Amino acid sequence: MSGDTREKILQAAFTVLSRQGYENTSIKEIAEEAGVAQGLVHYYYKSKQQLVLAVLEFVCKKVELGVVGEAGALEAFAQTKTMLKESRDTNSLYIQLIGVSLHDPVIGPGVRDFVRSERIHIEEIARQVLAEREADPTPARGIAGVVWAAILGIMVQSLVDPEFDTDEAVDALAAMSLSAVFTPAPSA
Amino acid sequence: MSGDTREKILQAAFTVLSRQGYENTSIKEIAEEAGVAQGLVHYYYKSKQQLVLAVLEFVCKKVELGVVGEAGALEAFAQTKTMLKESRDTNSLYIQLIGVSLHDPVIGPGVRDFVRSERIHIEEIARQVLAEREADPTPARGIAGVVWAAILGIMVQSLVDPEFDTDEAVDALAAMSLSAVFTPAPSA
């Protein structure tokens, strides 16, 4: 039952990390939560960092979206809204790891690849929307960068500030993104 | 020379934090960098967390912007560009502390207030731009939330991914923000 234990550890790690945060979480606590011996955690994951990266992948598989198409962009924003409401624990872990990644040689590359793939996903959506309007696809990359950035920033605000109006922000983002499609950007 | 030592400690703390990151930084190292005894750090700052919060305030005073007005919005985006290039250390600390704040009762409120005040600052600019166009000021709050969010997200990408094109993203953000002023958002 190897794959089973592996997953048990991942799930336990996520639980403890969500409750206590990265730097207040010890391998010992994760092992206890999973009901296994401390050494077993290191048997499956060479270091705490690799474990945490695996946890990030593990919990983000569940959140993955799969939208494309015309009104699909609007659909994607709607999904973003519920994601911001319902995956708070996952998002919280994500933000934390971004912070850690800035000074950790293992987590750094892992998070960077993660961020890239998300942005590229958004870029594809942007490209499709632009194609449907028969507009120049060039600004897609810049727009995707901004949209990803905005979603992350909204995520941060909704986690940090309980009074922040998340839906309002996502609506504003949707409006800004779509209006940008009509008025081409002035080049620097 | 009390205020002097205080500042020496803050500066040293920033140096070490920038080099090593929050969780790899010990009070001992900060004291060494400042050339004082370990105990002195706790004499001025009751805990590591309060010290780090003070550092954030200390380094952000230097970055503060003071722009308003018509083309002032464009000016603000230009300033944002150079801020993203030149204050990387400060930004890195900021992002890290956001992550830590999610599970720290001392740093949490500190960062939250920080984020709020920044967003309010942007909201004022947005309100002025809308006023000049004689448009409805209602969407200012939502727009400000998105603009702050986007700047933070761009900051993250530029720190995490060396291949990220920061200027392109800021240009796209400027274009999106300004075009949003003309086409009012559809309400949910």
Next chain:
DNA sequence: CCGGTTTGGTTGAATGACCAATCAATGTCC
């Protein structure tokens, strides 16, 4: 002008705790 005293600043060693990672030993299934 001068002893003594208070006060604020400063020291560095000691405390008590915690942790990631290792490893030899044990168990379990084929």
Next chain:
DNA sequence: GGACATTGATTGGTCATTCAACCAAACCGG
């Protein structure tokens, strides 16, 4: 009997925080 899975004690550190002692300068009564 061998490979994989699991144990938990051990190792070698690290850390934030506390504390008793030390120092110097300002202060004050005489």
